[in-house]
Amino acid sequence: MGGAVSKVREAKLELYRKKGKIHAKAVDGRFNSLRWGMVWFTQTIFYGLCWLNWESEGTVRQAVLFDIAHEKLYLFGLVLWPQDALLLAFVLIIAATALFLVTALAGRLFCGFACPQTVYTSIFTWIEARVEGDHLARLRLDGSPLSARKLLIKTAKHGIWALVAGWTAISFVGYFTPIRELLPTIAGLRTGPWEAFWLIFYAAFTYVQAGLAREAVCQHMCPYSRFQGVMFDPATRNVAYDRTRGEARSNRRQTGKTGDCIDCGICVQVCPTGIDIRDGLQYQCINCGLCIDACDQVMDKIGVARGLIRFASENELAAPEKQQPWFARPRVGVYAALLLVFCGLGGWTLSQRSLLLVDVLRDRGALLRESSEGLIENAYTLKLMNLSEVPRQFVIRVSGIPGARIVGQDSFAADPGSIRPISLTVAAPADSGLSGIRPMDFVIVASDDPAVQVVEKSSFALPQLPN
Ligand code: SF4
Ligand code: SF4
Numbered sequence: 001m002g003g004a005v006s007k008v009r010e011a012k013l014e015l016y017r018k019k020g021k022i023h024a025k026a027v028d029g030r031f032n033s034l035r036w037g038m039v040w041f042t043q044t045i046f047y048g049l050c051w052l053n054w055e056s057e058g059t060v061r062q063a064v065l066f067d068i069a070h071e072k073l074y075l076f077g078l079v080l081w082p083q084d085a086l087l088l089a090f091v092l093i094i095a096a097t098a099l100f101l102v103t104a105l106a107g108r109l110f111c112g113f114a115c116p117q118t119v120y121t122s123i124f125t126w127i128e129a130r131v132e133g134d135h136l137a138r139l140r141l142d143g144s145p146l147s148a149r150k151l152l153i154k155t156a157k158h159g160i161w162a163l164v165a166g167w168t169a170i171s172f173v174g175y176f177t178p179i180r181e182l183l184p185t186i187a188g189l190r191t192g193p194w195e196a197f198w199l200i201f202y203a204a205f206t207y208v209q210a211g212l213a214r215e216a217v218c219q220h221m222c223p224y225s226r227f228q229g230v231m232f233d234p235a236t237r238n239v240a241y242d243r244t245r246g247e248a249r250s251n252r253r254q255t256g257k258t259g260d261c262i263d264c265g266i267c268v269q270v271c272p273t274g275i276d277i278r279d280g281l282q283y284q285c286i287n288c289g290l291c292i293d294a295c296d297q298v299m300d301k302i303g304v305a306r307g308l309i310r311f312a313s314e315n316e317l318a319a320p321e322k323q324q325p326w327f328a329r330p331r332v333g334v335y336a337a338l339l340l341v342f343c344g345l346g347g348w349t350l351s352q353r354s355l356l357l358v359d360v361l362r363d364r365g366a367l368l369r370e371s372s373e374g375l376i377e378n379a380y381t382l383k384l385m386n387l388s389e390v391p392r393q394f395v396i397r398v399s400g401i402p403g404a405r406i407v408g409q410d411s412f413a414a415d416p417g418s419i420r421p422i423s424l425t426v427a428a429p430a431d432s433g434l435s436g437i438r439p440m441d442f443v444i445v446a447s448d449d450p451a452v453q454v455v456e457k458s459s460f461a462l463p464q465l466p467n
Pocket of ligand 2: 274
């Protein structure tokens with residue numbers, strides 16, 4: 001029975017983790033420091049930014065907040081609306097193009113240093129190492145039979161993981177519900193259904209992805225690992241083993257001098273995805289550089305130059321004596337040019353953004369009518385969208401038709417972030433000399449700031465003059 005259970009367990013492992021759980025050896029060095037630098041940088045922003053307040057127009061609010069209920073995105077002094085979706089599209093396009101550029105230059109660099117999966121896996125494995133010990137102690141613990149000590153250690157680890165995952169979920173939801181309002185509702189078990197769902201889902205997601213699945217996500221779930229190869233060319237720099245210099249690998253003490261690789265296997269032991277970089281470029285490699293740190297230490301110990309494993313392109317490895325232009329390449333030029341163009345277009349779109357949007361609709365009932373004073377009148381419905389954070393008064397006038405004016409009230413108030421529908425009548429003299437449908441503009445200006453102004457094209461219907 002026990003054997004059958006263990007076979008089922010092994011079969012499950014085979015599905016996605018052929019080598020069983022990976023316990024990577026810790027290593028110090030340049031790339032490990034850079035990796036932790038990125039963990040601190042990204043997580044200080046993620047966990048900290050939701051607590052930052054911003055004062056705007058006399059009110060204090062959360063600096064970064066996706067207010068889904070009111071369809072607003074607060075970004076420090078900027079308030080974006082669904083009408084600004086083009087800006088969001090530019091942000092996504094710029095991020096994708098930057099990723100292509102970085103990948104063309106240095107392979108899967110994003111995966112190794114900035115991807116949330118890598119960052120959270122680093123945090124979770126760091127906790128694991130503090131609780132369970134180094135990689136050898138962890139291997140021993142995993143292989144040992146269940147005991148009170150093992151249960152205690154495993155419970156402590158999973159408990160700390162759950163706390164980190166929980167706080168990560170609270171920080172995440174805090175970007176959608178102001179975090180200072182969210183915390184008391186969690187403490188009082190009064191969260192709304194959506195907040196409760198996302199808190200539980202995001203905590204479970206973080207716990208499973210970073211604590212349990214780890215490198216399996218990079219290897220089996222991440223689509224980027226599968227298509228990144230199309231962005232590579234022989235000049236793309238990746239973490240690579242210098243086969244010419246390293247082979248034939250052997251233990252020098254036993255065999256005498258051959259290649260620089262002493263076959264110590266430390267580069268494999270430190271690899272978070274459990275691969276051997278000496279087998280060549282593999283899609284499982286996240287370019288974290290930890291094997292470089294490990295191998296450099298070995299090279300120092302045996303007294304040969306560092307760099308047996310290093311960031312190098314196929315071209316550089318094939319012909320190290322040649323100067324290889326690793327960044328001046330057509331592919332890199334195209335990605336860099338596209339990035340500049342999209343940044344320019346995004347910046348221009350932002351600079352042209354207006355805090356007032358206006359829609360003008362002609363009255364569908366009657367094209368025109370004649371007033372008791374003999375004026376020709378046309379009816380319209382205007383929708384004023386006040387996209388600023390302050391209430392505003394807007395003055396409306398018309399231009400393009402001689403003598404045309406708005407009948408009655410021409411100044412209207414609109415609340416911050418509101419859409420105000422307005423019914424308007426425009427009157428023009430019947431003897432203006434014009435006839436038929438004539439172009440006319442509505443000019444709408446904020447009374448407190450003439451720069452907030454919109455000119456919206458429309459038309460005015462006049463009677464046809466007899467021939
Ligand atoms: S760490 Fe360096 S020397 Fe040791 S096995 Fe790996 S490549 Fe060879
Ligand atoms: S092979 Fe090296 S660079 Fe690639 S994932 Fe493993 S340790 Fe990181």
